[in-house]
Amino acid sequence: MSESTTPVKAPHLFTLSDYQSGIARWCPGCGDHGVLAAIQRICTEEQLPPHKTVFVSGIGCSSRFPHYMKTYGFHGLHGRAMPVACGVKARRPELQVFVSSGDGDFFSIGAGHWIHGVRYNMDMTLTIFDNGIYGLTKAQTSPTSPLGLKTKTHPHGAILPPMNPIQATLGMTNLSFLAQTVDWKPQHLKATLQAAYKHKGLGIVRVMQRCTAYTADLHDEWRRNPEKVLLMKHDKGVPVDPKIDKAFKNQVEHDPTDINKARELGDRTDVLPIGLFYVNPDAPRYDQMTNAGLEMSNEDKAKGLNAALDKFAVR
Amino acid sequence: MSNQATASVKVTHVEEQIVEIVSDSGEGAQKAGTAFAALNAKMGNGVWTVEIIPAEVKPPARSTAGASGIRVRFGQEHMTNMGDQADLVMAFNEQVLYGRINQEAYRPGTVILLENKWKDSNNDKIKAQYAKALVDFADRGFVVKEMPLEEACLAHTKNPKLGKNMFILGMLVWIYDRKLETALEEIDHLFGRKGETVVESNQKLCRAGYAYAMETLDFRFSIEAKARAKELVVMNGNEAVGLGIMASGMDLLSMYPITPATSVSHYLGDALGKVGGFLHQAEDEIAAVGFAIGSSYAGRTACTVTSGPGMALKTEFMGLAVMSEVPLVMVVVQRGGPSTGLPTKVEQGDLLAAIFGAPGDAPKLVIAPATIEECFTFIPRARQMAEEFRGLVVVLTDANLATGVQPFPRPEVKPEQFNIPFEQGEWEAGKPPYDWDEKTGMSPRPIPGQVGGEYVLTGLAHTNFSKVAYDPSTNQTSSEMRSRKFAAFRDNLPTPKVHGAEDGDLLIVGWGSTLGSIVEAVDRARSEGKKVSTLHLRDLNPLPRGLEDIFKRFKQVMTVEINYSDPVELGEDRRYAQLAWWLRANTLVDIDCWSNVFGQPIRPGLIYDEIVRRLSEGGLR
Structure with missing residues (x-):
């Protein structure tokens, strides 16, 4: 058969429906729906083959995420999404890995894997759905619940100041990408998640959202006063849609490679900074270390094992 | 080299020996013992080595809790356990020996070659401790030979503390008439990574220890080795x-x-x-x-x-x-x-x-x-x-x-x-990720990267399509499928073989590392005519089929384990050892147990004593 007669197969194009699975069972109006829509659109735009894409999660409302994706998924244990996701990526570098976690899942029970996950910096996209409450288990205080928030475990109001996870993350070794966005601005949400996806390394996005059942007015301060949202802009930052540019007049030109400036912005509580706090594309990636030896042939493995046995041989 | 020994040296032929090197932590006793064990294995002898490890990295020097070292049991036959009491001990101080004495590691007649620099110590307390221990050791029937080991090393190294272990190795090589050349090769193997200078200085100390033993000791042992058929x-x-x-x-x-x-x-x-x-x-x-x-x-x-x-x-x-x-x-x-x-x-x-x-x-x-x-x-x-x-x-x-x-x-x-042991092609369209075989519960699994196999694994109760399900039947069905794999697994498990006669007065059942000690004890009892056999289990869950039939052929069945159980005297309050508990639950046979948590491997001698006790009059329950 000559080359000219070989039928050229048109590349299969994945459409939105190739990523959609069932009807999401989150409450109507929950911010999770918006993140799901954004990620499904990103998958379509980036043409990610569903069979080579893995969504990993822990436990909580946001961790139901993989069930609504028609890709591979791993809905595991409370707080343990990161170790599983890192294990998936370790020896299968060609898989595209996404992690979905929440404020309780990630900043509380899984907090140990936060600091180490940042240090590993494996190439994957991490979305933290932060609604300041344990929603699935029906309204217990979370690490990011505001002071005074009445919950089932603190009926007289949360008694500790909320954790600032941005501040904490900006202090972690080997951080390579940290952004923040809000669930009520879909353009910014998608642009931020897409930037995290495109980043080679651990792209972390904290999505500020509300739980319609328990923290519906959590972000009223920012939502009602857009001038209290501080839009971080830069060529190296999250691309800014004209609508967003118009919506948020309070802006700052922030070079995301400047860690000191990032930390100043991360400390602020008078405004809500959104956009890219910090990026370091050169941070060492553990997935480029864990894949060592994948190409070794069986013959070489047999040689290697024999050489190892030689050291114990009784000659 | 043995022909160089002086005529006054008494050579004793032995079938096996238990040697210990005991010291403070960090004096290299384990390294010397490991080399000695490897040397014996290479000469075709059976060997079992066990390390003596204190809990801390640097416990206080000259302390009972700080006993660090190694035991090497070697002999003509295949060695399966650490044995009972030591025959020869090389000790760097007398206090660490108490750590071993507490574990009944020595017997009257055990020969101890003991560093004697402590007798001239500037510290009166140490001097007194040493003198007191010597009297006590004599009372215990140990044969102590005091030797200026560190001083003897000084002629060959600036820091005897670091080289004494190889000096000791050299002495052992002479005492047991081992091949010095093989020992030197072993040192090369141990220290090769650290460079030639380190290898040479250690080899020098080994040679010196060999010569020193030849000059100073009046006893030696000979142990034959069996020719090996296979490479080991x-x-x-x-x-x-x-x-x-x-x-x-x-x-x-x-x-x-x-x-x-x-x-x-x-x-x-x-x-x-x-x-x-x-x-x-x-x-x-x-x-x-x-x-x-x-x-x-x-x-x-x-x-x-x-x-x-x-x-x-x-x-x-x-x-x-x-x-x-x-x-x-x-x-x-x-x-x-x-x-x-x-x-x-x-x-x-x-x-x-x-x-x-x-x-x-x-x-x-x-x-x-x-x-x-x-x-x-x-x-x-x-x-x-x-x-x-x-x-x-x-x-x-x-x-x-x-x-x-x-x-x-x-x-x-x-x-x-x-080879990767599963299919990696396309996943059959419509096939569930848990395609449970109704009888065996078994199913292949889709792997990310396989087209058509996309599924979401979940720890929640799920259907065969891995869909979360809380309905009454799904959890029951999926639990059944996971359980059936066990029955299927048992189909391929052979019933283990009894060591000894197929029936008798007592069956000892063991699992894990106690095999060697149990078999040794049982063989000793059998050689004296006792009707005892043993069964060792490798598959603990699920258990192989046919155990009840085996147990019923013995008057008494008893597990030997290293975990806690109450003594028989506690009657109905008694808690059983773990394997006994598990076997009782699975076979409904009234299985007894004998176990302890001394933190030590169970010695064959102790198991033998227990066999004798159980089979003596009134010993049977």
């Missing part, structure tokens, strides 16, 4: 586990440091790369198993290695592996428990935790190697079981196997053993 390898149980992982084709070890399991990773830190694998040291025990499960899910079946406290932390993930049917091999090197317990000491206390650990019904396969060779062979077997039965396999070893050194036939290596 010699290593400890943790190294065997490490090589087993390499041979299994699992190319990821995900671990967190924990005594006494960590040395598996010390070995694999360098070696795993030789078969294209990777060692991940995780941030904690939970992350270690999570990482392994993630890799297994993605088709790169992984292994994790831990000890009791680590297994406790991994429990939730163990349940997930069972529930979501992800293959995983978990090696548990048991130590004394509960809680932090006895980190460096042996116990077989995690059997029931391994079988039952994890909430709900979480059936997992549990196997236990009984020899160093099985520490190797059981890992590829565990991997195969994990793949085939799509779930968790726990391999229970212990601190005794971890540090015990024994030669075994060199395993054969074939490139095919590294």
